[in-house]
Structures are given as C-alpha cells and as structure tokens.
Amino acid sequence: MEKFRYLPNVSTLKLDESLCIGCGSCTLVCPHSVFTMNEKKAHIADFDGCMECGACMNNCPVAAIDLRPGVGCAAAIIQSWFKGKVGVSCETETCC
Numbered sequence: 001m002e003k004f005r006y007l008p009n010v011s012t013l014k015l016d017e018s019l020c021i022g023c024g025s026c027t028l029v030c031p032h033s034v035f036t037m038n039e040k041k042a043h044i045a046d047f048d049g050c051m052e053c054g055a056c057m058n059n060c061p062v063a064a065i066d067l068r069p070g071v072g073c074a075a076a077i078i079q080s081w082f083k084g085k086v087g088v089s090c091e092t093e094t095c096c
C-alpha cells in the first residue's frame with residue numbers, strides 16, 4: 001500500500017489506547033494495516049496510511065477510535081494518480 005497514501009500528517013485518526021479492550025477488530029477491517037496489536041492493545045503503526053474510511057471507528061465496540069471520515073483523502077489520492085504528488089493539496093479548490 002505504499003503507493004496509495006494520504007497526505008502526510010493530516011489524518012484525523014485518533015486512538016485512545018486506555019479504552020481499548022484488545023478485540024482486534026480494527027486490525028481486521030483496516031484496508032491499509034494502520035493498526036497493530038501489542039500486549040492486547042491496539043496501536044497506530046502507520047498513521048499516514050489512514051485514508052479516513054471510518055471502518056475502524058465504526059467497528060470498535062468501545063469507541064476507542066475517533067476520526068472525521070471524509071472524501072478528502074480519496075480525492076487527494078485520485079488526483080495524485082493523475083497529477084503526481086505536486087499540485088495535490090488540501091489547500092486547493094480541487095480538494096476538500
């Protein structure tokens with residue numbers, strides 16, 4: 001998934017590890033393997049791999065995950081396929 005990444009350091013993904021009960025659902029549903037499990041707690045292993053699809057948040061039974069799902073990430077990725085990384089930004093009218 002290295003080629004299909006969001007812009008660096010802009011994901012709204014947050015994980016409260018103190019709430020995590022270690023069910024592992026987030027590791028199963030995340031399409032980009034953002035989470036890993038360690039000592040029965042989820043950890044964010046690849047923050048910039050998150051494309052804000054919301055699957056982890058929607059499947060976490062204890063609301064340990066928070067994010068603002070949106071299309072900005074997907075739009076940026078699609079634009080980057082056509083334009084390359086240059087010219088793809090959340091600051092432009094062509095993105096969210």
Ligand code: SF4
Nearest residue numbers: 030050051053054056
């Ligand atoms: S929002 Fe989607 S891509 Fe991001 S961590 Fe959750 S499941 Fe993975």
Ligand code: SF4
Nearest residue numbers: 020021023024026060
């Ligand atoms: S889905 Fe929630 S409770 Fe389950 S491992 Fe992930 S963060 Fe922890």
